[in-house]
Amino acid sequence: MLYKFFKSTKLRLFLSFLVLTSPSIKADWFALNMTRGVTDVSNEVFELHMLIFWICVAIGVVVFSVMFYSMWAHTKKKNPEPAKFHENHKLEIAWTIIPFLILIAMAVPASKTLVKIYDDEAGDINIQVTGYQWKWQYRYLEDDVSFFSNLSTDLDEIYNLVPKGENYLQEVDEMVVIPVGKKVRFLITANDVIHSWWMPAFAIKQDAIPGFVNTAWTVVDKPGIYRGKCTELCGKNHGFMPIVVKVVEQEEYDQWVNEKKQAAIRLAELTTKEWTTAELMERGETVYDINCVVCHQTEGQGIAGIFPALAGSDIALYEKDKHIEILMEGVSGAAMNSFDYLSEVELAAVITYTRQAWGNAENGDGEIVIPKDIVDYKEPKI
Amino acid sequence: MSAVIENHHDDHHHGPAKGITRWLYTTNHKDIGTLYLWFSFAMFLIGGAMAMVIRAELFQPGMQIVEPEFYNQMITLHGLIMIFGGVMPAFVGLANWLVPMMIGAPDMALPRMNNLSFWILPFAFFVLLSSLFMEGGAPNFGWTFYAPLSTTYAPPSVTFFIFSVHIMGASSIMGSINVVVTIMNMRAPGITLMKMPLFVWSWLITAYLLIAVMPVLAGAVTMMLMDIHFGTSFFNAAGGGDPVLFQHIFWFFGHPEVYIMILPAFGIVSHIIETFSRKQLFGYSSMVWAMLSIAILSFVVWAHHMFTVGMPLAAEIFFMWATMLIAVPTGVKVFNWVATMFRGSITFETPMLFAVSFVVLFTIGGLSGLMLAIVPADFQYHDTYFVVAHFHYVLVPGAIFSIMAAVYYWIPKWCGNMYDERLGKLHFWLSFIGVNVTFFPQHFIGLAGMPRRYPDYALQFADWNMVSSVGAFLFGFSQLLFLFIVIKTVMGGKKATSKVWEGAKGLEWTVASPAPYHTFSTPPKVD
Numbered sequence: 091m092l093y094k095f096f097k098s099t100k101l102r103l104f105l106s107f108l109v110l111t112s113p114s115i116k117a118d119w120f121a122l123n124m125t126r127g128v129t130d131v132s133n134e135v136f137e138l139h140m141l142i143f144w145i146c147v148a149i150g151v152v153v154f155s156v157m158f159y160s161m162w163a164h165t166k167k168k169n170p171e172p173a174k175f176h177e178n179h180k181l182e183i184a185w186t187i188i189p190f191l192i193l194i195a196m197a198v199p200a201s202k203t204l205v206k207i208y209d210d211e212a213g214d215i216n217i218q219v220t221g222y223q224w225k226w227q228y229r230y231l232e233d234d235v236s237f238f239s240n241l242s243t244d245l246d247e248i249y250n251l252v253p254k255g256e257n258y259l260q261e262v263d264e265m266v267v268i269p270v271g272k273k274v275r276f277l278i279t280a281n282d283v284i285h286s287w288w289m290p291a292f293a294i295k296q297d298a299i300p301g302f303v304n305t306a307w308t309v310v311d312k313p314g315i316y317r318g319k320c321t322e323l324c325g326k327n328h329g330f331m332p333i334v335v336k337v338v339e340q341e342e343y344d345q346w347v348n349e350k351k352q353a354a355i356r357l358a359e360l361t362t363k364e365w366t367t368a369e370l371m372e373r374g375e376t377v378y379d380i381n382c383v384v385c386h387q388t389e390g391q392g393i394a395g396i397f398p399a400l401a402g403s404d405i406a407l408y409e410k411d412k413h414i415e416i417l418m419e420g421v422s423g424a425a426m427n428s429f430d431y432l433s434e435v436e437l438a439a440v441i442t443y444t445r446q447a448w449g450n451a452e453n454g455d456g457e458i459v460i461p462k463d464i465v466d467y468k469e470p471k472i
Numbered sequence: 473m474s475a476v477i478e479n480h481h482d483d484h485h486h487g488p489a490k491g492i493t494r495w496l497y498t499t500n501h502k503d504i505g506t507l508y509l510w511f512s513f514a515m516f517l518i519g520g521a522m523a524m525v526i527r528a529e530l531f532q533p534g535m536q537i538v539e540p541e542f543y544n545q546m547i548t549l550h551g552l553i554m555i556f557g558g559v560m561p562a563f564v565g566l567a568n569w570l571v572p573m574m575i576g577a578p579d580m581a582l583p584r585m586n587n588l589s590f591w592i593l594p595f596a597f598f599v600l601l602s603s604l605f606m607e608g609g610a611p612n613f614g615w616t617f618y619a620p621l622s623t624t625y626a627p628p629s630v631t632f633f634i635f636s637v638h639i640m641g642a643s644s645i646m647g648s649i650n651v652v653v654t655i656m657n658m659r660a661p662g663i664t665l666m667k668m669p670l671f672v673w674s675w676l677i678t679a680y681l682l683i684a685v686m687p688v689l690a691g692a693v694t695m696m697l698m699d700i701h702f703g704t705s706f707f708n709a710a711g712g713g714d715p716v717l718f719q720h721i722f723w724f725f726g727h728p729e730v731y732i733m734i735l736p737a738f739g740i741v742s743h744i745i746e747t748f749s750r751k752q753l754f755g756y757s758s759m760v761w762a763m764l765s766i767a768i769l770s771f772v773v774w775a776h777h778m779f780t781v782g783m784p785l786a787a788e789i790f791f792m793w794a795t796m797l798i799a800v801p802t803g804v805k806v807f808n809w810v811a812t813m814f815r816g817s818i819t820f821e822t823p824m825l826f827a828v829s830f831v832v833l834f835t836i837g838g839l840s841g842l843m844l845a846i847v848p849a850d851f852q853y854h855d856t857y858f859v860v861a862h863f864h865y866v867l868v869p870g871a872i873f874s875i876m877a878a879v880y881y882w883i884p885k886w887c888g889n890m891y892d893e894r895l896g897k898l899h900f901w902l903s904f905i906g907v908n909v910t911f912f913p914q915h916f917i918g919l920a921g922m923p924r925r926y927p928d929y930a931l932q933f934a935d936w937n938m939v940s941s942v943g944a945f946l947f948g949f950s951q952l953l954f955l956f957i958v959i960k961t962v963m964g965g966k967k968a969t970s971k972v973w974e975g976a977k978g979l980e981w982t983v984a985s986p987a988p989y990h991t992f993s994t995p996p997k998v999d
Contacts, residue, residue, distance in 0.1 A: 288855075
């Protein structure tokens, strides 16, 4: 909650100066080129990139040499009488045909690689990737495992209050886990605006577009942790929704899937538990900080003109049913989307939190929402 | 009645009216050209100030100076202002000044429309910039304003943005119609199409492109307006609409728009290289055909901006090959400029320095464009700083250097005074170094994996971002020197002769310097 205080500009400038002069910032003068990546396709793309690059360098060297020679040798001082020649059909035909042939030499391998990339057959494992403002959801279609992946870098690091960690802005709370050597197909879509799922190490970049499902696939042979990013401007926190994929051996993968399933069962059990206000508040604050704080802000004050305030809002003060409905259905025509993908416990907790925090409990009816309320809301529709 | 009397008065003195009304009511192509040029300079400085904010924030990792939402407003307005307020009006200003003088016409064909097309522009940008002070802030969805970020998820000021784009479009269309009508009807006897100066040719082609695509842009923003306020779902998937349709429409406008910003530069650079090489342009007709081919191809390559939206394989391959084809006529132009210099008798005055560096740096931008056309590689380049480096190389040392070259080249004709050659060269070198230090490292940052439109970045990109920011500050502040040089030249300086440059060719160099308020009231004789 000190976050707001820390946002004052002067303090931040001063602190950024401290951080700048501290030796903890690691940077890289040699990060100059594309990396090979870890799949057949990414290697092929890298080779293609280097091929075109060197062709372009060669063209540049030839053209600029002639030009620089001319700038050096044909100045007015050295060559006071300019030549009179102009137009030479043979030369002009040559400099039309030769580039054309070079282009074909580049386009043919490029088209071949492209054909290879374009394969939307089902994979051994199929993962639906959904872009949200500003996080990714992963749903393993065969195993019925589903979770969100949020940036886990601390705000204090972003605002230069503490030194930045090694994986600054490239770390998440839950990684996508896939096994080595298996064909994994990603089905990429979005829930709100257009995002783009980029994993450089696999040479995959596919736009995540609401109403469309794009596909991409990969087979990774090397276990490891690979980091990618969102590459389509998707609003305020576009720069803060990274992608992290962990590639593991098959056994470890099976174990992970099992754990995920167990966790889901434990979460479901929580729905029937008796909740106290304090417990809901505690859990709700966490949910709020992950899902709501970017727009509605730390003190529930919103941002004037775009994101409504929750502190002191009539809905949060008196209209419990409406409050539940907004979270379940979203607000049509506005940036507020449905959050029905959260669990009943999370929804009840976050609604309770926003009805209690920032003086809302004192100013309004202070009613809390328990997981059963959410279950009841869902009931009649089934 | 009084208008009639004033006209009569003017006829006697052949001079401009006095005071502010001279500029408000003027129908004189030279006055309107001047207005356009000053307006674009002002916009260039405003858009440049925004670029400084962007580079200051990116100077080091972490959020320092602005918040992410304001950063997004800066990148959006920077793009819109530089394109629609900086580059385009500057070229229209040059067309106003030069086209009538180059073809021996007394003025533009439609002088009152000329006045209107300029004077609506300040309102368009007033509306756009005022959105910075509105609740919810200015447009924050990038200059490409992809739906639904720019519709359902946009700040309320998006409606003002749409209105502003409509005004800019109307201005461009009127300006283009004027250029086409002037060139088609008012050439002095003897100037056939294939004898027109290349700048005139480049603008004739540009004007047709503008007339073709500006209505498409107007259509796109109108559909947005309908989606936002009238319940339609053109781009809203939940209502049965198609967000990708927006991108197709936008880039069908956007790609020709890219050539709108570079074709007049081709014309300018051809004139300058010819003059300072003191040698005839190597291949006039192949230059004309190259520009025509580029213009025609620009209508069939738009989807190369969208290789990652999930188009079918056939479409990807078609747009890749069509895009690569553009390299052929572009190569022809570059080879022609080099061949013109070859065995010439070259001197390097400021306009020539800008023109020569245009050829080199534009070629670098063209080559990275060729790399971007290769679809599998583009999957890695798309929406990274590699793209930012590419299009800034063609726009800054491309379009903007050509405009600066043009100003140095023709300013003695415009105001009768020579600019200060020493300061001009200093301005060139500062700009040249600044531009390369800014944008060359962005190739590295992009290839190493930094996406564009990021207000903050991972630590491995820190070094080159800092270098890029230092370059940007150098380039930005050097432009104040440019402003100083221009004002100094307007105020006084060595008197220019009517020919100005030893190797200059063309009708504009046959009239006195400064050019009289009315030129070619009777058509000149051209062989």
